[in-house]
Amino acid sequence: MKLTILGAGAIGGWVAARLALAGHEVSVLARHPTATALAGGITVVERGKEQVAHPDIATDAASLGPQDILIIAVKGPGLADAAQAARPLIGAETLIVPMMNGVPWWYVDGAPLISVDPTGAIAADLPIDQVIGCVVHAACRRPNPARIEVAMLDSVLVGEPSGVMSERASALGDLFREAGLAGEAVPDIRRAIWYKLWGNMTANPISALTLATADRILANGETRDFMLRCMAEAAQIGAAIGCPISESGEDRLMITATLGAFKTSMLQDVELGRPIELDALLAAPLEIAARVGVAAPNLAALHGLTRLMGDSRGLL
Structure with a gap:
């Protein structure tokens, strides 16, 4: 072939x-x-x-x-x-x-x-x-x-x-x-896509905003709690579109923790001055949430902050 x-x-x-x-x-x-x-x-x-x-x-x-x-x-x-x-x-x-x-x-x-x-x-x-x-x-x-x-x-x-x-x-x-x-x-590849998104739709933007590796993000109690609130909203959206998630947010963060001090792809893009893939990670889930009537204020705040950062740095 x-x-x-x-x-x-x-x-x-x-x-x-x-x-x-x-x-x-x-x-x-x-x-x-x-x-x-x-x-x-x-x-x-x-x-x-x-x-x-x-x-x-x-x-x-x-x-x-x-x-x-x-x-x-x-x-x-x-x-x-x-x-x-x-x-x-x-x-x-x-x-x-x-x-x-x-x-x-x-x-x-x-x-x-x-x-x-x-x-x-x-x-x-x-x-x-x-x-x-x-x-x-x-x-x-x-x-x-x-x-x-x-x-x-x-x-x-x-x-x-x-x-x-x-x-x-x-x-x-x-x-x-x-x-x-x-x-x-x-x-069901749609469900597999949503599961991966459930983890990186928060870690990627937060790392881009804070310039921190994953281990530092997870070690900060306030940041970790914010991630869990965002993940809970993403799980609700997934359930509404037929892509339920059976794990808890804490379970998923334990998996992330095993990767240690790694830089997300969005953090690498910020450091190199490359465009960030914000639309597929946050804007699209929020568009879907609006269609199915699921409130996602934490995801919306994360999206707004990251978009403003990207605009200020010329990364959109």
């Missing part, structure tokens, strides 16, 4: 390298500076083992043509541009796999989510009947464009947006698992 990864960040580079090391025909579509940096390969460090993969590196989507699988591993603010750039890669049978944080554009039935796809351009460029939902439970660092360090790998979950188990989703899960990506097809 022909596979292309659009977005060569920490997650995209890791996935590209693992698939290439497994023997697949893998291309990475990147901008010229990144393409130059990747010319000598991508080094992956995982569990003390260092390997170098050599996927094809391209800067022009038209030169690659339609793919069997297109993995889009960009952050929310870059998705519209990425979807437009991906057009030459998408044929009638291409599977489109967005590997992104937060609420995707296809998440709810009915009216589109204005917060993540205000013009409908993303939905137009990425046909929903070709999309496979994806949730990545992994933590990767990228000290330089050609080196990926895997701090934690739990699972890479895939599933149909419709909630049915399909042969193509099962095959994709197998493909990821055999490449060392802990792939698994699940029947």
